[in-house]
Amino acid sequence: MRYLEYFEKILHFIKDRILVYHGANNPKGLLEVREALENVHKVEDLLPIMKQFNSKTRDGFTVNTKVPSLKDQGKEYDGFTITITGDKVGNILFSVETQTTEERTQLYHAEIDALYKDLTAKGKVLILSAELGEADAVCNLILSLVYYFYNLMPLSRGSSVIAYSVIMGALMASGKEVAGKIPKGKLVDFEAMTAPGSEAFSKIARSWMNLQSISPSYKSLPSVSETFPTLRTMTEVLNADSSRCLKKTIVAV
Structure with missing residues (x-):
C-alpha cells in the first residue's frame, strides 16, 4: 500500500x-x-x-x-x-x-565520487563565504549525491533511511537543518527513482524540508569523534536503551 x-x-x-x-x-x-x-x-x-x-x-x-x-x-x-x-x-x-551489474555499479560510484569531490570543494568555499548562493549550491550537491545513491540502491530498503540520515547530517555540516517532515504517503527513494533528474529531485525534496539556519547552540555540543572514539563505543551507543535518555540530549555530528 x-x-x-x-x-x-x-x-x-x-x-x-x-x-x-x-x-x-x-x-x-x-x-x-x-x-x-x-x-x-x-x-x-x-x-x-x-x-x-x-x-x-x-x-x-x-x-x-x-x-x-x-x-x-x-x-x-x-x-x-x-x-x-x-x-x-x-x-x-x-x-x-533495481537490477545491477558490476559495470553499472562502477558508473554510479564514479558519479558519486565526482559529486563528493565537488561538494568538498564547495563546502570549503562556503566556510569562507556567507553568500546565499553558495549555501544553495552545497544543498543541491548533497541532494544530487543522494539522488544517485537512491537510484543505485546497493543495499536494501534500509538504504533509504540511511541516505536520508546522510542528507540531514551533511546539511547540518553546511549550517542548515531540516525543520520540515516528509509528506504523508511520500517515499524519498521513490521520489528520486521517479524524478527525471537530480535537479528535479532536489526541487521536490527542498519543497518539504523547510531548511533553516542551524542553531548556534549546536557549537557547544560534544563531537561524535570525541564522545565515541572507538568502533566499540559506537556499537555500544547503537545498542543502548534510548528510553532512558533525556529527550533533549543531542550529540553534534
Whole structure:
C-alpha cells in the first residue's frame, strides 16, 4: 500500500516509454498506438495493447528508467526496471525492481565520487563565504549525491533511511537543518527513482524540508569523534536503551 502514491506516475511513465519505442520502431503506427494508450487507466489494459502492436510481446514486457549523468552531459545510466507479465487466465504481475551489474555499479560510484569531490570543494568555499548562493549550491550537491545513491540502491530498503540520515547530517555540516517532515504517503527513494533528474529531485525534496539556519547552540555540543572514539563505543551507543535518555540530549555530528 505504501507504493500506491506512485502508481499513476509509473503508469504514465510506462505509456511514455511505449510511445518512444514505437516512435523509433513503428513511426507509421505511432498515432494509432497513442490513441489506444489514451484509454489505458489500469495495468491490465497495457499487455493487450503491447501484444496488438508489437509481435515480440508474448507473456509480458519490461521498460527501464534512465538516470541522466551530471558528470558526463548526455550520458545516461540504467535506473530501475518495470515488468508486466500475464497468463492465460488473466493474472497480472506488475513489479518494480533495481537490477545491477558490476559495470553499472562502477558508473554510479564514479558519479558519486565526482559529486563528493565537488561538494568538498564547495563546502570549503562556503566556510569562507556567507553568500546565499553558495549555501544553495552545497544543498543541491548533497541532494544530487543522494539522488544517485537512491537510484543505485546497493543495499536494501534500509538504504533509504540511511541516505536520508546522510542528507540531514551533511546539511547540518553546511549550517542548515531540516525543520520540515516528509509528506504523508511520500517515499524519498521513490521520489528520486521517479524524478527525471537530480535537479528535479532536489526541487521536490527542498519543497518539504523547510531548511533553516542551524542553531548556534549546536557549537557547544560534544563531537561524535570525541564522545565515541572507538568502533566499540559506537556499537555500544547503537545498542543502548534510548528510553532512558533525556529527550533533549543531542550529540553534534
